[in-house]
Amino acid sequence: MTTATRSDKMPAGIPYIISNEFAERFCFYGVNAILVQYMIEFLHFGDAKAASWQAMFKSAAYFFPLLGAIVSDVFLAKFRTIISFSIVYIAGCTILALGTGEDMMIVGLLLMAFGTGGIKPCVSTNVGDQFTEQNAHLIERAFSYFYISINAGSVISIWLCPELLSNPAFGPKIAFGVPALMMTFATIAFWLGGRKFAVVPPAMRTGAGPALVVFSLIFAVMLAITGVVLVQTNKLWATATILSLLAGLIFVCLRPSIGNKLPEDLHAWLKRCFTGDSLKLIGRLLVLYIFVAFFWSLWDQSNGNSWTIQAQSALMDKHLLGFMSGVSGFESAAAWEMLPAQVQVVNGIFILILVPVFTFVIYPLLGKFFTVTPLRKIGMGLFTVAASFLIVAWIEQRIQEGHVVSMWWQISAYVVLTAAEVLVSITALEYSYKQAPLYMKSFVMSLFLLSVSVGNIFTAAVNDYMVEPLKTESVSTGEQTWVALSKVDGYVTGQKIDFNGENGVEVITADGSKGPLAGTFLIAEIDVAGNRVRLMDKVYRKPVSSNGNYDLSKGEVSTYTLVGPIYFLFFAALMALGAVLFIFVAMVSKERTFVREAEAT
Template sequence: MNTPARTSGHPKGLYVLFATEMWERFNYYGMRAILVLFMTQALLFNDKFASNLYGSYIGLIYLSPLLGGYVADRFWGNKRSILVGGLVMAAGELILFACGSLYHSSPDLSTFLFFTGLGFMIAGNGFFKPNISSLVGQLYPDNDTRKDAAYTIFYMGINTGGMLGPIACGFVGNTGDPADFKWAFLVGAIAMVISVIVQKIYHNKYVRNPQGQILGETPGTGAPTVDPVTGEKHLTVPPPPKAMLNPVTIVLGMLCFSGVMVAAMYLDTTVNYLFYLLGGSFLFIIFYILSDKNLSKEEKQRIWVMVIIAFFVVFFWGAYEQTGASLTFFADRQTDKHITASYEMPTAYFQSFNSAFIIIFAPIFAIIWQVLGKKQPATPTKMGIGLILVALGYWWIAHGVDNVTKPVSMIWLTGMYLLHTWGELCLSPIGLSLFNKLSPIRFASLLMAVWFLGNAGGNKLAGVLSGLYPDGGKTTSFLGYQISNLHEFFMLFVFMAGAAGVILLLLSKKLQKMMHGIQ
């Protein structure tokens, strides 16, 4: 049997997954960089509507993998799900390209195409995103010391795409002429097609487990296990019904799922139900898990730690994800983007800063934690520090805009993104790892859903809070807090993220005890 080829100590399959994911993230972050600009400058949505729609879109992006992961595990397998999801996302970008081509001549049709394109993007993401990440660890034997390095390499692929996407899409689309936004969507579609081609050509050849078997095949079609006593062969997962693998069924299923996502997004812009759905789902899952009488006291306490962490994650992403919403407005309207007297940097370029900083600082943070060893802060403490760093980022930019009436230097946004990147490195990968460690095996998937629900809730909150952006001299308020200028707007996130960070730091020792030795 063939064994996976290796390059520099790692299977070549890792680099296939690296390239596939890099081009998909190029597409996603490139499109996100110009999304609210397209909504406000081409489709002429007001800031509040565009912000809320952005929050609904990103929130659903985090929810859709729950269905995509389930379908892959039970019916399609990772390989087919990645291919289908990638093609649906490419179709979504082409629909948005059509929207960008028709917005001036056919505004009603253009709006319909816009919601449809976003629905396709959400549905495709749900099948692409969770399935490619799950393949990385399967390339290696259990307890292989290369796994951590493999995920670091894969993480670099994500951020390489996240850095290059906004630059490329900003270069062709964010030119100052709203008619050019369509080219950014076309570039995103091309990137998505490249991602699918890489996966289609190289997956079977290189994406294999240590025994040489192709990863991500249809459930129930892999090598059977052999009973050591009787010698009987058994499939570990029963094969799916043939109808589930029929191309017509797959196409109709994805069209229906995309349609549901379009309806979910549109409905949220009118009745704002998504917060209640996320909150209700969160409480239902927790009640369902904790009602299991087979859980030990230690397991229940660890689950409560995850519930508390997921709650604080909402405040982190609610502040952090202003990147694609209010901070894009700020970069576009209140930031001096001139590099030279004759060249003004496109607004979209700012969204590449975070990924560039991650590429620079992720290895440094990994070295810091390694050097500190057992002296490093506990995970809840790290996450509290992450929230504090996000608050400091907003304090920095709030100071930069205080009593200023003209566009400010790029140094304020740049410094804020640097602090936010440090905060992300203290919270996001750390929290995901913690959920994997604390989850009882029988509830691992459901508790990972709790993590994603926290992320989704934070992104929806980001859209709602972005709608408070005080542009044009308007005054807004949030829970009695009056916002009449940019300084007061940014201080809202200082108070929110800072208070959450301080409370989490105060709870850290209690949470450590409830984790019962898991760090």
């Protein structure tokens, strides 16, 4: 047995993959950054509904990698899969940019989720496929470059897209249109690198076309069944339904009476992936991914979700350089105010800083005291992300009480959150790739991405379940808006109250513009004797002026059971408990590494 000659040269296809990932992530994170703001300001969604829908979009985006992985590993290989799904991705971005209203948004987001989900497991595993035994030592560096490109793209788009959306001269069409153009560039960049990529062929060498058509039809039927379950029950049951259907399909295909009728290559791939050691590997990884799913449930709330909603309050002082006021020559800098959706940009900046800090400083330092294994990194990260939610819970408590809080406090939470991301996300990405045999790397990567989907489903479900419908007796309009309820016991000042439906009442906002009584407002005053509450607007906490007659038959009013900081403390406690349990899981887990062998020359 000969030893492959060591090579320190990075594979030729890596720059094209990095360019593609930069532009695609610009698109995805740009849309994601402004989605909640768009739903709240332009579609008048309540906070919980907007957070739930945004989480559902991300859940779908990280569910469809299951489809992309199977199409790639079995039918088309990575290059054709990425190009095909990218075209759908571009179509979704275009519809989102040019369409108006809730229905067009849903269509655009669904196509975007389908497209980005289809390429996700292929792009990241395509990085690893470029390496052989000769340069396998460069994989970690390449994945670091890959992750840096993700965050570089996100930093630029998260900063730019909120500016475009908030500027009346541009608005939603341009704010969503720029990401669409970047996705077009991403597709072209990847296509140009096609001849430089090392290719791992799909499992099916013959008859892939007809088999792909049949598989697509079956998958479409399963999605339709899941949609019915979603409408009739809830998101958690729908998730359980689609996963059960997929597992059932695999089980049926493995039975000799069915499997022997399948194309030989497809049947062989199924047997290799879902029997013996491969099945045991999937089982071990799924246990790990349960904990990673809870990590993503927390982390993704910092990415255009609950953390961004928190930053919308005027009590969150977004003058980051305000401490320079009074200093001659720095008046403009002190007056500059960051937009609420822009604060998440610091996550990408901190990633660029903390990746080398952890790689070259923290990990070597910890290595002097104990062996720094991937699972130990992940365990530390789970505790760390829980700590970040304690900070935002404290911020929310201060805001609810009416105190001004500097944005620097939320930025400090992002520092802690980003440290957790380095410990968990990068580590789990590399760990997933190395654990998987070559013939199922895309599929294993899709399981890792499925943990993101499940985490976001959980977030969406919590935002749905915490909504408590209120029995409304009447709404009194005028310079102040009072809502008479069946009871007001237990409510607190600053608590959120949502209005939905065309209820006939018009409000005058703080800037003098008019709009419907829809979306989220805050309780400014509680009249216990009269069983009524007075409203103030969510951002500026000013009295709500209104006119019109409230239509009880059309209006829907609700509040949240997880009030203020309790919401964030709920997730922090859940993650802390999960981190403790993970310690025991890590103690019994085993690791293996699979890379592509060097090709004969």
